Amino acid sequence: MQELLSNLVEKYKEYSINGKVADYIPGLSLADPSTLGIAVCCKDGECYSSGAGKELFTIQSISKVITLMLAIRDNGEDYVFSKIGMEPTGDAFNSIQKLETCKTHKPFNPLINAGAIAVSSLIKGESSERKFKRILDFIRKISENPDLSYDEEIYLGEKRTGNRNRSMAYFMKNEGIIEGDVEEALDVYFKQCSIKVSALDLAKIGLFLVNDGIIKSGEKVVSTHTAKIVKSLMITCGMYDGSGEFAVRVGIPSKSGVGGGILSVAPGKMGIGIYGPALDEKGNSIAGIALLEALSKEMLLSIF
Numbered sequence: 001m002q003e004l005l006s007n008l009v010e011k012y013k014e015y016s017i018n019g020k021v022a023d024y025i026p027g028l029s030l031a032d033p034s035t036l037g038i039a040v041c042c043k044d045g046e047c048y049s050s051g052a053g054k055e056l057f058t059i060q061s062i063s064k065v066i067t068l069m070l071a072i073r074d075n076g077e078d079y080v081f082s083k084i085g086m087e088p089t090g091d092a093f094n095s096i097q098k099l100e101t102c103k104t105h106k107p108f109n110p111l112i113n114a115g116a117i118a119v120s121s122l123i124k125g126e127s128s129e130r131k132f133k134r135i136l137d138f139i140r141k142i143s144e145n146p147d148l149s150y151d152e153e154i155y156l157g158e159k160r161t162g163n164r165n166r167s168m169a170y171f172m173k174n175e176g177i178i179e180g181d182v183e184e185a186l187d188v189y190f191k192q193c194s195i196k197v198s199a200l201d202l203a204k205i206g207l208f209l210v211n212d213g214i215i216k217s218g219e220k221v222v223s224t225h226t227a228k229i230v231k232s233l234m235i236t237c238g239m240y241d242g243s244g245e246f247a248v249r250v251g252i253p254s255k256s257g258v259g260g261g262i263l264s265v266a267p268g269k270m271g272i273g274i275y276g277p278a279l280d281e282k283g284n285s286i287a288g289i290a291l292l293e294a295l296s297k298e299m300l301l302s303i304f
């Protein structure tokens with residue numbers, strides 16, 4: 001496995017030339033576009049990493065998977081999905097258009113920005129600090145990494161510039177989708193996106209989902225049904241408007257982030273984490289997808 005991962009990183013590193021590091025959030029543009037790393041945690045618990053597999057980057061949209069699990073645990077599936085849909089949009093992750101044009105004004109799914117901000121508003125806690133602390137504790141637990149923290153500069157940069165997200169949040173408040181304080185929900189969202197992880201942390205979270213919500217100690221942290229909801233949404237909506245092509249080419253439930261990360265779950269087999277900050281035009285790691293496609297073919301990981 002170790003040799004396979006090293007060969008794949010070496011081979012697919014050059015694919016990053018065709019991508020571009022995100023620069024719409026201050027701080028993200030500092031990443032080296034030629035970076036590529038992978039980590040894999042197998043069903044037996046054994047983990048492997050190669051290239052930049054242990055380098056830290058901000059989790060960004062991959063945090064949407066984490067908060068969805070916590071929101072379901074806090075409120076129940078029915079309540080969460082009374083506010084947010086389960087359908088792919090075919091639009092960009094930060095698109096506003098369907099929010100207004102669809103009849104219900106419900107965000108289409110929890111993995112686009114609008115849906116994720118609504119999810120963040122559902123996390124229980126007396127203040128945004130307390131809500132965020134609960135998210136941090138949750139991700140530390142499922143990644144088996146008590147040292148995870150967030151990047152203050154990236155958080156503040158997004159908070160300062162995230163007006164598109166702010167506009168969607170206020171629209172959802174107007175429609176009764178967000179019930180609590182809008183700025184609090186946004187603060188939680190911006191902070192959760194700035195949690196620093198490595199590909200190895202993501203691979204461990206992937207393994208947690210492979211194991212249907214059970215961590216190493218045997219504790220069942222989320223229900224099998226919740227894990228199933230998350231994996232289903234990852235395959236249909238996890239790579240945004242690139243989800244269809246990704247399903248054909250790779251076929252593994254995955255979630256990307258503009259920090260360059262991808263969290264993948266090969267059911268019954270392994271959790272996979274990727275870090276490659278050069279992105280394609282849809283905001284997904286360009287070399288990361290190429291690497292995952294090769295790994296999927298080599299190890300027959302497609303679920304289809």
Ligand code: DON
Nearest residue numbers: 060061093193256257258283
């Ligand atoms: O809201 C945003 O724009 C970012 N914090 C997260 C976006 C993101 O990662 C989209 N992913 N591909």
